[in-house]
Amino acid sequence: MVFVARAEGPWRAGRAGRGMGAEPKRTEEWADVTPDAARRLVTAAVAAFAERGYHATTTRDIAGRAGMSPAALYIHYRTKEDLLYRISAIGHRLALDLLRGAQRPGSDPATRLADAVRAFVRWHAEHHTTARVVQYELGALGEEHYAEIVGLRRETDAAIRGVIEDGVASGDFAVPDVTGTTLAVLSLCIDVARWFNAEGKRTPDEVGDLYADLVLRMVGHRAP
């Protein structure tokens, strides 16, 4: 765990200033955050929050990474917490839509569960910095924002529980405790954001496949 480059100029800690197309997905992720400066602030905040945590990150650090003065942050966001809320809301929506969109309507429960888990896990691995903030920093949200985010999380839970219930009803799965198993499956997927390392030898796709298999085993699905 490295301790981040000390600044070079007055602002700008590390990081070449240019946007450059090095991370195409990452850029798309915040595509509808405008104007450009607001988007740069979001990506800077995500990087900082993921690295050090919300409370250990200063507004000066965020602004510095975005190449601006500390005061510029407050033109685009009311508070530091507001910035976290924006990230959290967008991230949760993204993950939830992914989870739902991966399931093709016609297919059997096992395929739907595997597809959902694969997509969900892949996102948590690929965007593990964003996911880290989304999943582990929500305690820093204010009460109202927190309540709103919890709503999205309940939807995510319901989505997974739904597929498992379908599988149990159709006899494809053998699950003694649906609620508990749903919790475990979600927990397993979410925690990918904590340990996944981009420099490691496992790709997001590989982790997705591995986890889809593990989850099918957990719900007692007999391999074909």
Next chain:
Amino acid sequence: MVFVARAEGPWRAGRAGRGMGAEPKRTEEWADVTPDAARRLVTAAVAAFAERGYHATTTRDIAGRAGMSPAALYIHYRTKEDLLYRISAIGHRLALDLLRGAQRPGSDPATRLADAVRAFVRWHAEHHTTARVVQYELGALGEEHYAEIVGLRRETDAAIRGVIEDGVASGDFAVPDVTGTTLAVLSLCIDVARWFNAEGKRTPDEVGDLYADLVLRMVGHRAP
């Protein structure tokens, strides 16, 4: 009388001061931290760190919960980080010993794995505040302390991996990817600390049993 004992100074945030044996296990956990004041500081710090996170917790808050003035903390611990390190080291050792001690030497891999997971998970549920600090705040440790703790974590990983390898070798388990599965099993157990709620309807024992079953499924063990 009006001398309001020194027990009730301006500090002391909430919390009735009495020790009383309300939480017997929790007390045993830090049994060999002496003197008494140092132990009170540890339990106060665990509560605060678990609730708000290390960086959002102030030394004044910790001292207040322990019923002392802020300065008293520094008689027993060099820094706030030192306090975290102590908690982290003791917690990691405890969990590791539990994980190893639960496995009875003679038994077959499935029983050993189930026993290990059950004990490990039960600890994470029962002591979820301690476990939260131990598992999710290690990023706040200084470099040397962090390195030391990582050593303990590697031992934990090796312990689980060992049982799984044994099961694969004996033909009891069917695991395509031992390293990945070990990671997933550990991740699943650890994350219990994040979501477990003492007010919830699941007891630590129930979660331990559920998880032992789930893990056996993950490693492809056929139920008896």
Next chain:
DNA sequence: CCCCGGCCTGAGCAAGCGCTTAGCCGCCGT
């Protein structure tokens, strides 16, 4: 041409942080 409004900066405020210091209190052995 000027002025307007969006974007940004330099300077800085009040509050709170981790930690230190000087000194007090009461229990110990002698």
Next chain:
DNA sequence: ACGGCGGCTAAGCGCTTGCTCAGGCCGGGG
């Protein structure tokens, strides 16, 4: 009886924090 000492506190130092504010730069409409 008393000196030493471990355990404690009041006070506060130096610094950083989240955030504010008066003003500057610049491109576009009148």
